[in-house]
Amino acid sequence: MDKIKAGVVGATGYAGAELCRLIIGHPEAELSAISSVSFEGKALSEVYPAYFHMCDMICGTQEQVVEQSDVIFAALPHGLSQELAAECMRAGKVFIDLGADFRLESEDEYLEWYGGGFTDKALHNEAVYGLPELFREQIKGKRLIANPGCYTTAVPLAIAPALEAGFIQPEGIIADCKSGVTGAGRKPTQGNHYPELNEGFTAYKVASHRHTPEMEQTLSKIAGQRLKLTFVPHLLPINRGILATCYAKLTPGATLEKIREAYEKRYSGEFFLRLLPEGQAANVKNVRCTNFCDISLFADPHTGTFVAVSAIDNMVKGAAGQAIQNMNLAFGIDETAGLRLIPPAF
CATH class of the missing domain: 3.30.360.10 (Dihydrodipicolinate Reductase; domain 2)
Structure with missing residues (x-):
């Protein structure tokens, strides 16, 4: 089986960079493309020197990430994921949103707490809430997943x-x-x-x-x-x-x-x-x-x-790690793949 091609939009934020770190070590996925508005044209290792020779991939455009990936992770501020999600759905991709755009089921609550509305209510009806230990069966095989925060x-x-x-x-x-x-x-x-x-x-x-x-x-x-x-x-x-x-x-x-x-x-x-x-x-x-x-x-x-x-x-189970866990469920592979990490003892 070919490896899952995973792309990250917003790769230079903390959650995006953590996603890249975890995908690089994933046995069944590979980092296919990354994007960053702030650092377009720069290597991820220029932004995070710890990634030198481990991830020297150049930050491209959002469109390149969608085109080159099977699954797109969006590590963006709230309000920026809805149009991207719609684009990914039209292209037949899996979309995992680390922001808040699809987490709340009530548009009224989203308006009250985030100051925006649902641009496509039908799309919101397709979204599932990605907290695997509580809602695993709802997540399996889904293409639009709202990844909870910390x-x-x-x-x-x-x-x-x-x-x-x-x-x-x-x-x-x-x-x-x-x-x-x-x-x-x-x-x-x-x-x-x-x-x-x-x-x-x-x-x-x-x-x-x-x-x-x-x-x-x-x-x-x-x-x-x-x-x-x-x-x-x-x-x-x-x-x-x-x-x-x-x-x-x-x-x-x-x-x-x-x-x-x-x-x-x-x-x-x-x-x-x-x-x-x-x-x-x-x-x-x-x-x-x-x-x-x-x-x-x-x-x-x-x-x-x-x-x-x-x-x-908060950066792993509260963000990037849980997103990888949701990717594993969406593609029907071992849920723990790429995440069997041992905490440092000191």
């Missing part, structure tokens, strides 16, 4: 089994999350300027982050009813990682032992989900540069509160 992966994976089994109340869920600075993208801002970031730790976009409706959409499907959650993100002075600490009230009769059994059953056979031993807390260091999601579970009998902690690498 918070929207870490939070649902942390609490889905407890919610699905009825061990936590759907009202009053709190997601208290911390992110490495790469989640803010490659373009510098005042907030990720080194003197501002170093030795600091701050909350941002409190109760107003645009990932909120996406998490609510996923969790509502799991719960079988509409729910809302309180989401507070924080910026950590590290490059990579998401730590999601989620709080929910236990339902009558729920115990940590029963909840743990539900997680073991729900996530049985999931290569990328690692349910940690009792008492051990998830740590972003232990998932760095991998597609793993580590989960630890706790219960506070004093307050009747369930606490689930998940850790992912």
Whole structure:
């Protein structure tokens, strides 16, 4: 079987560059073409010297990526993927969007949180939400996949089994999350300027982050009813990682032992989900540069509160790695292909 030809639009952003790194090491795919508006005509290794002699491919045009690829990954800001997706669908390609354009099912919510509309509603109806551990069967063989981001992966994976089994109340869920600075993208801002970031730790976009409706959409499907959650993100002075600490009230009769059994059953056979031993807390260091999601579970009998902690690498499981996982499902190959990466121990 010929290798899958994979192209990346927006290859010089952090998520795009990470996609290139992972595709180069993929046993059944090859990097076919890349594009970048900011660095057109330059080699990727000129932008990221770490790729010297590993990926010296020249950044071409978006049209070249579509023409030369079987699957197109779009690592673009929101609002820029809808026309490209339509072009890829007409050309019979697989399109995996790392942006937000196809994540929300409600156009009203997309308008409220992103300030835009659906340019082709029929196209949005074709899109599937690419969180494999929760929606795998819907993703297999599909051609238009909305790849979730970092918070929207870490939070649902942390609490889905407890919610699905009825061990936590759907009202009053709190997601208290911390992110490495790469989640803010490659373009510098005042907030990720080194003197501002170093030795600091701050909350941002409190109760107003645009990932909120996406998490609510996923969790509502799991719960079988509409729910809302309180989401507070924080910026950590590290490059990579998401730590999601989620709080929910236990339902009558729920115990940590029963909840743990539900997680073991729900996530049985999931290569990328690692349910940690009792008492051990998830740590972003232990998932760095991998597609793993580590989960630890706790219960506070004093307050009747369930606490689930998940850790992912925001650039891999929270972006590029999950996109590769979705590509594998779309093409019917081993879901873990190109992603069996071992975290560095220190």
